[in-house]
Amino acid sequence: MFQPIGSPKAPVTVHFDGVPITACPGETVASCLLRNGITRFRTTPVSGAARMPFCMIGHCFECLVEIKGLGSQQACLTVVVEGMNIATQAGAARVAGVGHD
Amino acid sequence: MTETGTSSSPTGAGAVAMDADVIVIGAGPAGMSAATELGAAGFRVIALDMNPSPGGQIYRAVELNLGDQRADPVLARALGRAYAAGWPLVARFRNQEGIDYRPDTTVWELRTDGTVGWQRAARGGYLRARHIVLANGAMERPMPFPGWTLPGVMTAGAVQTLIKSSRLKPTGRVVLAGTGPLLFLLADQLLKLGVKPALIARTDRFGDKMKALARLRPAALPAIAKGAGWMLNLRKAGIRTVTGVARLEAVGDDRVREVVVETGDETTRLPCDTLIVHDGIIPSIDLAQGAGLAVEWRAGDASWCPVTEQSGLASPSRGANLSAGASRIWITGDARQIGGADAAAAHGRLVGQTLAARLEAAETEALTAGPARIYARAMAPRAFIDAAFPQGQTSGDLADSTIVCRCEEITAGTIRSKARQGATDPDQLRGLLRCGMGPCQGRSCASTIGRLLSEEFDLKRPPRPFRGRPPVRPVPLCILATLESLDPELVSSEALNDKPDASGGIDSDV
Numbered sequence: 083m084f085q086p087i088g089s090p091k092a093p094v095t096v097h098f099d100g101v102p103i104t105a106c107p108g109e110t111v112a113s114c115l116l117r118n119g120i121t122r123f124r125t126t127p128v129s130g131a132a133r134m135p136f137c138m139i140g141h142c143f144e145c146l147v148e149i150k151g152l153g154s155q156q157a158c159l160t161v162v163v164e165g166m167n168i169a170t171q172a173g174a175a176r177v178a179g180v181g182h183d
Numbered sequence: 184m185t186e187t188g189t190s191s192s193p194t195g196a197g198a199v200a201m202d203a204d205v206i207v208i209g210a211g212p213a214g215m216s217a218a219t220e221l222g223a224a225g226f227r228v229i230a231l232d233m234n235p236s237p238g239g240q241i242y243r244a245v246e247l248n249l250g251d252q253r254a255d256p257v258l259a260r261a262l263g264r265a266y267a268a269g270w271p272l273v274a275r276f277r278n279q280e281g282i283d284y285r286p287d288t289t290v291w292e293l294r295t296d297g298t299v300g301w302q303r304a305a306r307g308g309y310l311r312a313r314h315i316v317l318a319n320g321a322m323e324r325p326m327p328f329p330g331w332t333l334p335g336v337m338t339a340g341a342v343q344t345l346i347k348s349s350r351l352k353p354t355g356r357v358v359l360a361g362t363g364p365l366l367f368l369l370a371d372q373l374l375k376l377g378v379k380p381a382l383i384a385r386t387d388r389f390g391d392k393m394k395a396l397a398r399l400r401p402a403a404l405p406a407i408a409k410g411a412g413w414m415l416n417l418r419k420a421g422i423r424t425v426t427g428v429a430r431l432e433a434v435g436d437d438r439v440r441e442v443v444v445e446t447g448d449e450t451t452r453l454p455c456d457t458l459i460v461h462d463g464i465i466p467s468i469d470l471a472q473g474a475g476l477a478v479e480w481r482a483g484d485a486s487w488c489p490v491t492e493q494s495g496l497a498s499p500s501r502g503a504n505l506s507a508g509a510s511r512i513w514i515t516g517d518a519r520q521i522g523g524a525d526a527a528a529a530h531g532r533l534v535g536q537t538l539a540a541r542l543e544a545a546e547t548e549a550l551t552a553g554p555a556r557i558y559a560r561a562m563a564p565r566a567f568i569d570a571a572f573p574q575g576q577t578s579g580d581l582a583d584s585t586i587v588c589r590c591e592e593i594t595a596g597t598i599r600s601k602a603r604q605g606a607t608d609p610d611q612l613r614g615l616l617r618c619g620m621g622p623c624q625g626r627s628c629a630s631t632i633g634r635l636l637s638e639e640f641d642l643k644r645p646p647r648p649f650r651g652r653p654p655v656r657p658v659p660l661c662i663l664a665t666l667e668s669l670d671p672e673l674v675s676s677e678a679l680n681d682k683p684d685a686s687g688g689i690d691s692d693v
Contacts (some may be wrong), residue, residue: 083335083456084351087376088255106349107237108247113349119440121334128592132437134334136589138341139240140233140289141322141467143590143622143657144332154622154657158344161235161287 084116094168107161112138112145112157115168116171123147124171146171195568198342202668203283204542206299208290208470211239212269212524213516213531214318215276220535222281226542229310230276231288231301235348237276239320239526240340242269244348258350261375264407265524266347272528292653293317293474295499297511298670302658308667314511316540317497318531319467321517324486325627326361326462326576327585327595330433339369339461341373352376355456360384360431362575364410364568366461371413374420383417383424384431384444386462386575388561395570402563433458462577466518469626472651474512475500480644484521484569485577487628487648489514493555495534513538513658526561531553573602577634587635588628590621595635602639608646609633622657625649648693 091106096114105114112135115123122132124146135145140156145157147168153175157168200336203226207218210232220228230237238245248254248262249270259267276282285303292300292309299310325337330336339359345351352373357380359370370383399407417424430445433455442455468478477490477500490498495513516527533554540551581587583596587680593616606612609632610618618632619625625648633645 083354084345085354087258087350087352089344090350092204101519113345113351116345117349117351123334123335126291126590126592131332131592132334133332134438135337135341136332137323137338138344139322141626141628142621146622154659159289160232 083119083121086117094162094164095163096164096168098168099170107162109162110158111147111149111155111160111162111166111168114162115147115157122170127174130173145156146175148175197347199416201312202310203227203312204402205229205316205421205538206231206297206310207316207318208232208293208299209239209318209320209516209518210237210276210284210286211318211320211516211527212241212272213320213518213527213534214239214316215272216528217316217318217513217535217538218282218284218514218534219275219370219644221539222279224535224539225281226412226539227283229283229285229312231285231290231299231310233287233289237273237284237286238269239524239527240344242266243344245269245273248347249352255350257376258346261372262347263372269524272478282370286367289656290319290470291656291658293470293512293655295474295476295497295510295512298542298652302656302662305662307662307665309659310668313542314513316534316538317470317512317514317517317518317532318527319404319470319518320664321464321521322626323365323461324461324465324574324632325575327581327631328431328433328460328576328585329582329585330435330439331460332434332589332592332600333433333439333683334437335435335439335456336433336458336460339363339365339459340464342457342459342565343369343372346372346376351376353457353459354378356381357457357459358382358384358453358455358456359459359461360386360428360442360444360576361461362387362572363461363463364572366459367410367413367417369459369461370422371416374416374422379420380422381455382442382444382451383422384428384451385424385426385574386428387572388427390529392571395567398566398570400567401561401565403567406564406568425449428575429579445491451513460576462575464521464576465515465630467626468518468648469624469651469655470513471497471512471518472648473653474651474653476510476512476514477501478648481520482644483566485574486521487633487645488520489518491519494537494551495519495530501631521563521566522562524560526557526558529558529561533558554678577630577692581631581635587619587631588616588618590623590627591617593618595631598632598635599639602636607636609636609649612636613649624651624655624657648654 136142149155207230288303432443434441444451471489497512613619
């Protein structure tokens with residue numbers, strides 16, 4: 083869906099839903115997931131529909147993901163860090179340590 | 184030189200310690216210019232910005248893309264001279280003494296007394312300054328149409344952000360839809376990056392340009408020449424373009440697969456991987472609204488903007504407010520009125536110089552004449568641009584089944600039905616339906632709700648948008664629980680005097 087412009091820098095590794103994926107140092111979580119072809123960042127709390135970043139500048143909150151166990155993090159404003167654990171946010175955000183089920 | 188560092192009295196009734204002379208919110212052309220002027224005049228500035236590097240949206244990642252030895256020449260060419268113009272602005276901002284620049288910082292509260300609530304990663308707190316410069320920019324006008332929530336539908340600004348800060352370009356079947364200069368600038372940039380859009384579906388018509396000619400001013404000619412250049416490039420590249428689009432729809436299951444475009448007499452269906460939409464930009468009024476500042480409707484570009492003087496000084500709204508006293512907030516750049524980067528930089532300088540003079544209690548008129556002249560020149564094309572690219576998808580009929588509030592998935596039909604039952608203003612609708620209560624706090628639906636209510640009640644202008652209340656952005660409880668600097672108002676007035684004395688001074692008769 084998206085393709086790099088020019089030659090990429092030495093990558094770092096992050097995890098998305100437990101799967102290792104490569105990211106460019108300094109890029110945002112949103113850009114990293116899009117680079118890896120991921121179109122489902124979260125599902126909505128109301129209908130369960132899939133959502134992907136829409137505005138990329140922190141206004142729309144469509145890119146919400148779980149980062150390091152904390153829900154409702156804006157992927158478009160968070161920069162990747164080596165080894166970062168990112169997960170799809172299913173429905174409403176979970177409070178750390180409290181499950182939905 | 185300044186009265187900063189005034190300590191608060193232990194009993195709390197006195198002044199609160201100031202963290203800086205001025206806090207600037209936003210490091211785009213307006214915020215950077217204001218901060219640089221203030222720093223140069225010897226004042227202490229804290230500049231808070233959501234992004235990882237200075238430049239705002241227009242000059243996003245300009246250091247990375249143009250300063251880097253390995254900068255990609257194709258990318259530099261696609262971004263063009265207008266983007267490169269941000270480089271010296273960023274360099275001056277970076278090198279100016281007196282500016283404490285704090286990137287990756289979100290502001291979730293603003294008060295007219297100069298208090299700012301901030302968050303940076305897992306930390307948060309309050310800061311206070313004698314004055315605030317609010318330069319939080321603009322957002323793309325939310326443009327609802329059937330299927331606009333599908334993955335793969337993105338705004339033109341979002342795609343530009345991916346190009347600038349991530350060096351990513353869309354691939355596959357790319358369709359652009361809507362209107363406004365940004366859409367055509369992006370189409371031209373995509374071409375230069377080797378991406379050939381399958382279709383540009385324009386809501387504007389040739390007739391709009393003819394009508395706009397009445398508003399043409401000589402100062403607008405360079406902007407028009409630039410626009411004509413983009414159009415010529417698109418035509419030479421053989422990009423298919425339709426104008427006068429009346430209806431747009433994105434079709435797909437878990438993502439966009441197809442786009443449907445209807446003009447008066449023709450329906451086009453096209454396979455599509457990325458649908459890029461745009462219908463102009465509007466000021467970001469979230470923080471101004473949250474601070475209880477007055478906003479007014481501007482019919483010219485169909486947007487709400489804060490009520491300000493030419494100097495940028497904002498007015499509190501009438502009625503009860505969260506903070507007493509005169510406004511200490513100065514609004515500049517696109518957050519004040521849409522004008523683009525050059526106008527924003529000029530007005531930012533104007534605000535910086537005016538504020539510096541105010542802090543020094545000096546005369547301001549002679550000082551700000553230069554930026555004021557540049558600002559007026561940069562604003563000259565606006566009336567023509569507004570008329571040439573009138574609101575498209577955000578002005579036509581909205582089907583009842585179309586989602587308006589993306590967060591809570593509330594449709595136009597649901598909002599209309601509540602309006603018919605007597606909900607006449609956005610705050611009532613919010614209470615009844617939760618529209619505006621999701622994570623985006625109404626940013627994506629406020630303008631559409633105003634439009635639906637205007638249509639429903641045949642109003643000349645939309646009702647006042649949602650009343651804003653802090654926090655204007657979601658803040659994790661763990662951050663609120665561990666604020667590094669507490670609310671200065673509470674600290675000063677209460678001073679936690681009700682706590683037992685740790686030295687053992689509990690009454691002996693207990």
